[in-house]
Amino acid sequence: MEAIETEITAPVPEAPVGDQPVAPLGRAIVITSGKGGVGKTTTTANVGAALAALGKRVVLVDADVGLRNLDIVLGLEARVKYHVLDVIENKAELDDALVRDKNVDSLYLLAAAQTREKEDVSTEAMIGLIEQLRARFEFVLIDCPAGIETGFRNAIAGAGHAIVVCTPEVSAVRDADRVVGLLPHDWKPELVVNRLRPALVRKGKMLSVEDVDAILRLPLLGVIPDEPGIIIATNKGRPIALDEHSPVGAAYRQIASRLAGNDVPPPTVKVAEPGFFSKFGSLFGGR
Amino acid sequence: MLDFFKSLFKPQGSGATAKERLRLVLLSDHLSLAPETIDALKADLFDVFSRYFEYDASQAEVTFDHREREVAMLASVPILRVRERTLPPVALAPEPPAPVAVAPVAVAPVAVAPEPPAIAEPEPELEPVEAEAVEAGPAPVAALEPEKLPIAPAAPRPRKRRRKRNAAASNGKAGVQPGLSAGHSAQA
Amino acid sequence: MLRGTKSGLEFVFAADAGDAVLSDLTARLSERPDFYRGSRATAIFQGAPLESDAFAGFLDTVRAHGIDLHGVYGAAELGPFAERHALAYLGEPPRPVVTSLGQRRPRKVVAALTERARSLEADFAGAREDIARRRARGETSVAKPDFAKAAAIRAGAASAGPTVAPPVLTVTPGTPATLYHRGTLRGGQILQQIGNIVVVGDVNPGAELVASGDILVFGALRGTAHAGAQGDTAARVAALELAPTQLRIATCIAADDVKHKAREPEVAFIRDERIAIAPYAKAGLR
């Protein structure tokens, strides 16, 4: 066996004991999109890391049963001992399943089960789990699976607020629109436009933020530029939000502070020229 | 020659780290041991650790490492305090130590199906892994012949140990006062 | 000219039609070999019948396509011509029902559908035929709104706390009321109503409005609208920005291919068996 390193670190947080004033319940936010591969998991990991860097106690819940990825984006894949289903099926305590981030102290991960099916999780169990987490963390970010099936419904069941991630691309906007239609009516979902490439927008080859907003009509929470740095960060398993001089990191930190309640100026979009919209007439009206 | 020449020029970018991490993650996914069994193995290891010393569970890591010809399992466990007297060893005998003895079990629809696991393909690099992996593993687990290895343990392990762990855990893990940063050492 | 109507396909031969018309029609049929299989058709001669044997050849190709050409409309002396070709002589051609729009005919009344749209018309003839046949059997072309299921969803939704919005929003049947909906209709949502539908907000692509009466969208109609879903050809669809993925009134279907980025509200209605789109202000359709 490898030599056991000796290292003194702060232990896992304990549930607040009865007599302490019960902290206000944390906010449960689901990060969703409909279409896969638009950056939901990356956004969950980075907004979570940025919030934790502001000193908030944050837990990230990976609801993508069978397609677990949040652990690899955070670089914690080796530390996952128990997963969501273990906790739900009482095979493990919540404390044992919570994995603490290796870069930021107050950031924890609750990983998804890799060899189970989404239908194994019941909606009530998911709601119960999220309530338990809201009692112990200020922010509970739920990484929602792609599609609109059981996995999607379970992911949004426990949440009270939604962030819709969308890339400026026709089918992504349509799927996002479909998902917003399925969210409970009283929610006010916020939009994050991911992987914007201003050069392409100027050339009229990519939809502008205005084009996306014309269809989705959601309050804009943030705009993330498309940088190769993201691929490198995922390869290394280190959230780019922790990288001071990366423009993408700055965009995520801006979103986090906006969520934490400090009023940050609305996202400025560098592209001023006429969007793709006007050139091609109504977006879906045909050529 | 080109490969050697090429490797000179390709610096160790994040691509290589990504491949490495992926190989390990997929390995633990693929190893004919079902992840539940690996997790159970990890949990047992941490139980054994906790009988000898208190450790910081959230920082503890168990990984698999590809050596040239075999796979090694590495545990890196930050110790908080060594116990004065070790807790009585848990009588292992009554528990069926290895799932091998269990009758043929209806295979759970786990990624690795009854047909020979992915590793069985004639991949030279991985072939020996199958045979020696378990022996080389540090844990004194009974030798598990690959074919007889059921995909998932039949019954969840009896919860008996859990209580001892909690007992050990409760005094080991002091509640984190808000604002306590990681650097600051919390002497239990 | 080939036309699809409630009663089936109609081959219309204008007075001055020569043999060229026959070869054109044969070509149109061969483009979609088995699309019209199993549909009934009639021939209408507005002028003198075509005596040439080319007509016999045309009849063969029609039968080859599995189209049952059962009768001929035309002037009196068509009788012997019909027998020679073993067709039933059905008398005077049916007078197309044209609702008069009153004197103030708007100059550019109709944004004429382009050639591609017209070809769509022929494409959908088979579909119209199918709808007509099903209506004859008493089924409605649109699945009757499943009120029980919608009520169950709404009941279920109320009890289970924050859950997904019911995909189908419907109103109690019976009185042909108008369903009023405020807010944007997202992709995948569908409004079905016996009566009219008024939406204040956009209808995004992928959303569907189906009404037995009129449809009015106080916003951009980008999704699919089907007015007069139970055969009411007087139904109309109007919107501030009419750019539907697809427009249906009664059994007529049209896709808006016309690149007219109209800066004004428009209305779509049926004029001689076809969907016409006109600026709302000038259409005089109040």
Place this chain on the structure above:
Amino acid sequence: MAGRRIVITSGKGGVGKTTTTANLGAALAKRGYKVVLVDTDIGLRNLDLVLGVEKRIVFDLVEVVEGRCQVRQALIRDKRFTSLHLLPAAQTRDKTAVSEAQMDALIGELAEEADFVLIDCPAGIEHGFRNAVAGAREGIVVTTPEVSAIRDADRVVGKLKERGLPHTLIVNRIRPEMVASGEMMTVDDVRDVLRTEILGIIPDDEEVIDTTNRGEPLVLDPNQRLAPIYLKIARRLEGEKIPLTRLESQTFLTKLFSIWKAG
């Protein structure tokens, strides 16, 4: 002889499944085969958009399965490739509207009169995935050289193996310059990790976004950089042995050149 029934799947969404299905289908049609594309992503319909036929949909897959119309009335023929047909998904229904048995029967019926039936599979491994795979007899797994995409692709390869379906791999959106600088995994890395034979390598190209927005498969436009690549993949699918063009070697030389220039 009934046509080949191939599911195009990936596990992770957004890796280029639908674009690959559309362009591979167009390439096969261009080579004279009768091709039917089936969009099984019920509720999240996109294949019609990529082909630019979203306006001509009268009936959809669910209505065919429910017997409310015949298959031929729901099939939309592409105006540019007369032998390319699309069976669109339903937009206002969900994935439970169709069962695996119904899907298998439907794909079987389509395969009677077509050389290739390409099934565009939804993301994820839930009900939608099981439906799409139920109708298939072969699989093509699309992935990008990115960590979570490969991990999901690995899960899907496992599921295809469970069902005994022969499968190959398409690595999409390779960025040669990032591979050269070691910041992105090479194609060989991906093949080693997934241990699956490679059917094709598609470099990243910003034109793709433009063609999807305009609804014109890029195989249509000869001076599109990716057009010959899709045609080559189509020929490999037909069984021709064509060596994979090594992207890195080409960039390795440019790298050598850049060092010499910079040095």
